[in-house]
Amino acid sequence: MSQAVKSPKRDAVFPADRHALYDLHQYSAAIRSGDMLFVSGQVGSRADGSPEPVFADQVRRAFANLKAVLAAAGLSFDDVVDVTSFHTDPEKQFETMLAIRAEEIGEAPYPTWTAVGVTWLAGFDFEIKAIARIPE
Known part of the structure; x- marks a missing residue:
């Protein structure tokens, strides 16, 4: 006879100045699980959920x-262990993204990083998601 396994309640994390997309698309900014934090994809959205029109500004905002x-x-960012970034036009955007990334991620050793080319990001051109380890 099998027993149902109860999953623990999600421990959601939101920034103080959360943007409109969390409520509009019904997702949490991040979920804390044990000593890990799983951060949803972050885009270059303004507070009202609209995208920054200039690509470099969109990456900085993300x-x-x-x-x-x-x-x-x-x-x-020093606690981040894994990053995935999504790009609507990697060939044209990558140089700009890499320059901004170099300013943002700090010193080596760097987190793992996977970049994925996609055709759609709901009006955005760049998205970044991360997994971080919560120190004891």
Whole structure:
């Protein structure tokens, strides 16, 4: 006879100045599970959920949104162990993204990173998601 396994309640994390997309698309900014923080994809959205029109500004805003979520959990980019980024036109965008990324991620050793080319990001051109380890 099998027993149903209850899953623990999700421990959601949101930044203080959360943008409109969380409610509009019904997702949490991050979920804390044990000593890990799973951060949803962050885009270059303004507070009202609209995208920054200039690609470089969109990437900077996406990193700022990611940092705000990490900070809400008491973490920084130094705690990030894995990153996935999504790009609507990697060939044209990658050089700009790499320059901004170099400013944002700090010193080596770097987190793992997977970049994925996609055809659609709901009006955005760049998205970044991360997994962080919560220090003891």
